Amino acid sequence: MANRIIPVADTYSHTFAGQPWIAKEWLGQVLLASGYKAFGWSGVIVITIAAAGLTTFILAWYLSADLKPIIAIAVVMVVTSFASAVYNARPLIFSLPIVVLWTAVLFQAARERRAPPFWLLALIALWANLHGTFTFGFVIAAFAGLDFLERARFTQPRILAQWIAFGLLCPLVTLINPYGIQAILATFTVASGNEAVAHISEWNPFNARTDILPEVLLLTVVAALLVTRIRIRWTYAAFFIFTLHLFLAYSRFQYLWLLLVPIVLAVDVAEQFPPLSTRKWIGQSRDGLERAIVKHYRQITGVILVSWFAVCAIFLNFSTVAPSDKTSASGALAFAQTQGLSGNVFNSYNFGGTLIFHGIKTYIDGRTDQLFLNGFMNATAEMGTAAGKPILQKTIEEHDIKWALLLPNDARIPFFNELSGWHKAYGDEFAVVYINGN
Known part of the structure; x- marks a missing residue:
C-alpha cells in the first residue's frame, strides 16, 4: 500500500531475504x-x-x-x-x-x-x-x-x-x-x-x-x-x-x-x-409474535441496521482495543526498543507477526506455505529436543543472531542459559529476551 508494488520476494525475514515469495492473499x-x-x-x-x-x-x-x-x-x-x-x-x-x-x-x-x-x-x-x-x-x-x-x-x-x-x-x-x-x-x-x-x-x-x-x-x-x-x-x-x-x-x-x-x-x-x-x-397458522414481525418487518430491519451502524460508529471512535500481549509481546519489544537492540533476532514462531508489524526482520514467521522450508522448519523444531543445542549454536553463528525473543515456555531456553555470552535481559509472563554479549 505504501509503495504500490506487489511483492515477489521476501523482505520481512533475515533468514530468507530475497527468496521468491508472493502475497497471494x-x-x-x-x-x-x-x-x-x-x-x-x-x-x-x-x-x-x-x-x-x-x-x-x-x-x-x-x-x-x-x-x-x-x-x-x-x-x-x-x-x-x-x-x-x-x-x-x-x-x-x-x-x-x-x-x-x-x-x-x-x-x-x-x-x-x-x-x-x-x-x-x-x-x-x-x-x-x-x-x-x-x-x-x-x-x-x-x-x-x-x-x-x-x-x-x-x-x-x-x-x-x-x-x-x-x-x-x-x-x-x-x-x-x-x-x-x-x-x-x-x-x-x-x-x-x-x-x-x-x-x-x-x-x-x-x-x-x-x-x-x-x-x-x-x-x-x-x-x-x-x-x-x-x-x-x-x-x-x-x-x-x-x-x-x-x-x-x-x-x-x-x-x-x-x-x-x-x-x-x-x-x-x-x-x-x-x-x-x-x-x-x-x-x-401464525402466532401473535410472528404476525407482529411480518407486519413490521421493514421497521424492525431498519432499527437493526441503524443500531448496527450506531454501535460500529461508537466502537470505532471510542474503543481502545489492542492485540493481546500473548502474541504482541508488547513489553518485551518495548524493552528491546529502549535498549536499542539491533541485529538479527531469533524468535519463537508465534512472535513472527508482531516482529513484522514493528519492522523487525524475523528469523521465522507464519509464511511457511512458501518460506522456511528445505529442512529449515525441521531443524528449528529439532532445536527444542535433547540434541538441539549444537543445532542452535550452528544457527546462531550461521545467521549472526544478536538477540532472541522467545515464549516463556520455549524448549530452547535452557540452551540459551548455557550458551557462552548469552544472558536473559528481560522476562514477563508473555515473553523473554536474551542478548548475545559476544
Whole structure:
C-alpha cells in the first residue's frame, strides 16, 4: 500500500531475504490494513465482524429456505459456535461468506437441473485475490456438477455442456490476480504436505483426546444419521466424506464441514422430515409474535441496521482495543526498543507477526506455505529436543543472531542459559529476551 508494488520476494525475514515469495492473499491483507489505517485495531475488528456476520446471514438465508426458522437458527448457532475458531482477523475471514454462497448456489442449480450461474465466476475471481482457499471452489463445483449429472444423466446435453464450460472456466478466471498461475501453485505446496505442516498446530489432524467438543458434535451427527435412517444421495454422501476428511486431516479446515454440510443436506432433511421443513411451517397458522414481525418487518430491519451502524460508529471512535500481549509481546519489544537492540533476532514462531508489524526482520514467521522450508522448519523444531543445542549454536553463528525473543515456555531456553555470552535481559509472563554479549 505504501509503495504500490506487489511483492515477489521476501523482505520481512533475515533468514530468507530475497527468496521468491508472493502475497497471494494480497487483497484480504489490503482490506485489513485499510481498516487499521483508518481506525486502528478497532477498524480491523469491525471489518472482521462484518465478514463473520455476512457468513452467518448467508448460511441462515439458505438454510431457512428448506428448514423452518427455529431449526435453521438452531443449526446456525451450533455451526457458528464450533466454527468460531476461524472467525478472526486473518484474510481467511473474507473467504467464508464466499464459500458458503458458492456452495449453496451451485448445489441449488444442480438440484433444479439448471446451468450454473456464470456470475459466480466473478465471485471465484474475487476469492482468488482474497485467500488461497479458492482452489476448494474447483472441488465444490466438481461435486455440484457431478450431482447435476447424476440427476439429469445425459438428458440435458446443452446444460451439461454449460456445467463443463463452467468447470473449465473456474481455474482460468482465477488467473486474474497479480501472480497468475503462481497463486494456484502456491496453494498446492501446502496441500502436498510440505515440512512445515507437521510443526504447526492448525495443520495438525483432529485429535479426539483434545478436541472433545468437536468429537461430541461428530458423534452426534453420525448417531442422528444412523438413528433417523435418512437417505442421502450418493453425491451428497461423497461431499460429506470429502469435507469430513478435511475435518479429520487438518484442524484449520474443520469449518468447511461445519459450514457446508448443513447447506447440502438441508433439502434431504426437509423432504424426509416434513415437520422440520419450511414448506410445512408456511402452511401453519401464525402466532401473535410472528404476525407482529411480518407486519413490521421493514421497521424492525431498519432499527437493526441503524443500531448496527450506531454501535460500529461508537466502537470505532471510542474503543481502545489492542492485540493481546500473548502474541504482541508488547513489553518485551518495548524493552528491546529502549535498549536499542539491533541485529538479527531469533524468535519463537508465534512472535513472527508482531516482529513484522514493528519492522523487525524475523528469523521465522507464519509464511511457511512458501518460506522456511528445505529442512529449515525441521531443524528449528529439532532445536527444542535433547540434541538441539549444537543445532542452535550452528544457527546462531550461521545467521549472526544478536538477540532472541522467545515464549516463556520455549524448549530452547535452557540452551540459551548455557550458551557462552548469552544472558536473559528481560522476562514477563508473555515473553523473554536474551542478548548475545559476544
